[in-house]
Amino acid sequence: MTPVERIDSLLDNRSVVVCCGAGGVGKTTMSAAIGLAAAQRGRKVVVITVDPARRLGEALGLADGLGADPRPIECDLVEGGALWAMMLDPEVELERVIRSHAVRPGQADEALANPFTRSIGSALGGTQEFMATEVVYRLVNDERFDLVVVDTPPSDRAIEVIEAPDVLVRFLDHQVFKLLMGTGGRAFRLLSAATQPLLRAVGRVIGTAVLDDVVGFLRSFTGMEASFRDRAVAVRTVWRADSTAFVLVTAPRPDAVEETRRFAEQLSSLGVGTDLVIANRCAPSIDLVPGDGEWAPAAAGSDPVDVARSLADWSARLYEAESKVLADLDTPIRIERRPGDVHDLESLSALARAIGT
Amino acid sequence: MPPELKSFDVAVSDGRWRDAPWLLPDGTLPSAEHGGRVLLVLGKGGVGRTATCAAIAHGAAAEGLRVLIVGLDGRPTLAALTRGTDVTVRMVSAGTALEDYLLDQGFGGFAKRLATSGVIEVVGAAAPGIHDLVVLGKVKQFANEGRWDLIVVDAPAAGHATSMLTSVDGLLDIVEGGPIREQAVAVRSLLLDQNRSAAVLVTLAETTPVTESLELAGVTTESVGVAIAAGVVSALQPVRHLPSPDAVHGVRGAPALRTLLERAAVDAEVATAAIDRFRAGLGAPIALLPRLPVAGLDVASSQLLGRLLAVGGVR
Numbered sequence: 001m002t003p004v005e006r007i008d009s010l011l012d013n014r015s016v017v018v019c020c021g022a023g024g025v026g027k028t029t030m031s032a033a034i035g036l037a038a039a040q041r042g043r044k045v046v047v048i049t050v051d052p053a054r055r056l057g058e059a060l061g062l063a064d065g066l067g068a069d070p071r072p073i074e075c076d077l078v079e080g081g082a083l084w085a086m087m088l089d090p091e092v093e094l095e096r097v098i099r100s101h102a103v104r105p106g107q108a109d110e111a112l113a114n115p116f117t118r119s120i121g122s123a124l125g126g127t128q129e130f131m132a133t134e135v136v137y138r139l140v141n142d143e144r145f146d147l148v149v150v151d152t153p154p155s156d157r158a159i160e161v162i163e164a165p166d167v168l169v170r171f172l173d174h175q176v177f178k179l180l181m182g183t184g185g186r187a188f189r190l191l192s193a194a195t196q197p198l199l200r201a202v203g204r205v206i207g208t209a210v211l212d213d214v215v216g217f218l219r220s221f222t223g224m225e226a227s228f229r230d231r232a233v234a235v236r237t238v239w240r241a242d243s244t245a246f247v248l249v250t251a252p253r254p255d256a257v258e259e260t261r262r263f264a265e266q267l268s269s270l271g272v273g274t275d276l277v278i279a280n281r282c283a284p285s286i287d288l289v290p291g292d293g294e295w296a297p298a299a300a301g302s303d304p305v306d307v308a309r310s311l312a313d314w315s316a317r318l319y320e321a322e323s324k325v326l327a328d329l330d331t332p333i334r335i336e337r338r339p340g341d342v343h344d345l346e347s348l349s350a351l352a353r354a355i356g357t
Numbered sequence: 358m359p360p361e362l363k364s365f366d367v368a369v370s371d372g373r374w375r376d377a378p379w380l381l382p383d384g385t386l387p388s389a390e391h392g393g394r395v396l397l398v399l400g401k402g403g404v405g406r407t408a409t410c411a412a413i414a415h416g417a418a419a420e421g422l423r424v425l426i427v428g429l430d431g432r433p434t435l436a437a438l439t440r441g442t443d444v445t446v447r448m449v450s451a452g453t454a455l456e457d458y459l460l461d462q463g464f465g466g467f468a469k470r471l472a473t474s475g476v477i478e479v480v481g482a483a484a485p486g487i488h489d490l491v492v493l494g495k496v497k498q499f500a501n502e503g504r505w506d507l508i509v510v511d512a513p514a515a516g517h518a519t520s521m522l523t524s525v526d527g528l529l530d531i532v533e534g535g536p537i538r539e540q541a542v543a544v545r546s547l548l549l550d551q552n553r554s555a556a557v558l559v560t561l562a563e564t565t566p567v568t569e570s571l572e573l574a575g576v577t578t579e580s581v582g583v584a585i586a587a588g589v590v591s592a593l594q595p596v597r598h599l600p601s602p603d604a605v606h607g608v609r610g611a612p613a614l615r616t617l618l619e620r621a622a623v624d625a626e627v628a629t630a631a632i633d634r635f636r637a638g639l640g641a642p643i644a645l646l647p648r649l650p651v652a653g654l655d656v657a658s659s660q661l662l663g664r665l666l667a668v669g670g671v672r
Contacts, residue, residue, distance in 0.1 A: 022402060022403065023401060023402015023403050023514045024404055024514075025403055055565055058565060112487065135543055154402050154514060182428055197535060249378015251403065253403075254652065254653035255407070255432070255434055255653075256403070264616070289370040304600030304601070304604035304605070305600075305604060305608050307596060307599070307600050308605050308614045308617070308618055309614070310595075310596070310602065311594070311595075311596050311599075311618070312610075312613070312614055312617055313619060314594070314595055314650050315617060315650075316648035317651075318650040320650075320652075321650055321651050321652040321653075322652070323651065324652040325652050336440055337666070339621075339623035339624050339627075340563075340623050340624065340626075340627045341563045341564045341565060341621045341627060343564055343565065
């Protein structure tokens with residue numbers, strides 16, 4: 001397929017589009033633009049940002065930002081199209097997950113009362129990734145939407161989002177977890193946290209009171225493991241489905257391109273293919289006349305035509321340098337940097353047109 | 358020196374760029390009598406944070422300082438930008454820092470088992486930030502060694518930088534005694550000592566990056582208490598005073614030049630407003646760096662940025 005055909009297929013036929021990329025490449029803005037372009041073709045789209053940044057709200061022209069539930073975005077769309085957006089709030093999601101998976105009355109309140117549940121929801125890295133898979137699962141099964149666009153955190157964390165279901169399954173089966181939960185068989189149960197040497201050593205580092213709280217935290221989830229596991233397995237299937245597309249957003253910088261290549265390899269080792277690479281914010285290709293000499297920063301008071309030519313030369317060199325950098329990628333779609341910044345629906349629409357046509 | 362950079366070099370040496378803020382708030386250079394001074398370079402991904410670290414290091418090394426860059430992201434970029442120069446690079450990862458730390462604490466062979474058995478992962482959940490703390494502890498150790506005048510820390514991208522810096526106070530809240538608490542107290546006193554630690558904020562000259570950078574600056578000063586030494590605006594188009602698009606009327610290639618000038622004018626307008634807002638919000642000196650038209654920085658271009666920084670960047 002040509003890049004254009006790949007974009008058409010993405011916007012018209014897929015039910016999940018996952019946007020990944022290095023930090024600062026404009027991934028969130030690109031996710032919003034893909035969502036808008038699909039909605040303009042009549043899809044019912046929800047865009048969710050997993051990265052706790054306000055940029056999605058800003059790109060969609062929402063002064064008061066996004067919440068933990070999808071909200072409709074007012075914009076010009078064709079009949080039948082819709083655009084919604086939301087932001088992952090790990091704390092809100094954690095509470096929802098605990099409430100929906102609880103297996104006995106009062107369990108959710110107990111789990112939520114543990115001091116570590118709160119600190120984990122707000123501070124622990126992995127929580128965000130696990131909660132992301134929960135939300136994606138919910139959105140995929142929500143009848144209001146036929147396309148879920150997922151804006152992931154920067155590369156390494158994005159892999160963690162994709163891996164989260166596998167990691168959760170491994171964790172639930174891990175000896176240490178079973179030991180802490182007291183589900184590891186009779187021999188394990190006989191050892192209390194205070195006498196087990198590994199745990200005792202850990203206690204020496206962080207203090208035994210803290211360790212007791214962790215054990216209490218994990219035990220407050222007793223009985224929920226099975227439904228956590230089922231959910232993890234379901235999301236694992238979503239990531240690898242044919243109806244799911246992975247879009248890698250990159251920038252014409254060597255570090256970003258290198259990261260994109262590495263990321264594509266990591267994805268592929270997880271059994272996930274890359275559908276499209278978009279190089280964002282590229283120098284414009286305009287019909288430049290190279291300057292007569294070497295480009296030099298123009299001093300104040302230089303001849304205006306010399307200044308213009310030196311700028312043209314700088315631009316032409318930049319375009320060439322970027323082409324060299326992008327040559328390492330497999331037919332990326334090159335999106336020109338827009339003068340200024342994408343910060344409202346109007347500038348976002350222009351970007352959506354650049355992708356969608 | 359690559360040919361496309363020669364003109365920059367000329368511009369630097371003839372003093373055209375000289376109008377300089379330098380890195381320390383009081384205008385002095387760091388020196389051995391401060392002890393190792395720690396400069397935390399902070400910024401969102403993609404704003405040129407690593408390039409700025411290398412530029413600061415080269416600029417300071419050119420002034421005769423003994424400079425160490427501490428990289429936390431495990432990438433080879435810093436090594437590539439300093440190879441064969443007087444600047445030293447050390448990479449620190451959370452895993453090895455934790456292992457070193459446990460070894461120092463007398464855990465002996467147990468350290469490795471603790472770090473690899475998965476127990477630490479489970480417990481890391483209890484004391485989020487334990488990894489961040491041991492990394493900062495490593496920086497503190499470099500600062501106390503006395504081998505460096507300036508230690509430039511290439512901090513992780515914005516969100517993680519915030520949690521790294523706040524991890525110290527977070528741990529002080531939940532850990533009441535023991536080695537972790539002692540470490541947190543020591544790191545905190547280094548970070549809060551304005552004679553020994555300061556932050557440099559890096560941004561692009563655009564609306565959202567400046568907003569994000571100022572937020573990061575707020576967390577750095579208010580929540581953590583680290584002083585801000587300077588701001589760096591990177592990747593600027595190299596012309597500050599653009600001619601009007603009409604100026605190229607009738608010359609060879611006029612239509613393309615006109616389009617170029619029109620685009621550049623929009624960029625310049627956004628950039629000027631962003632730089633002004635950054636300067637006002639940061640309350641610290643600002644240095645401006647150009648986007649060099651090269652396929653990736655190398656040692657020479659990185660040293661050039663260092664010289665530009667030392668004389669105040671593109672004005």
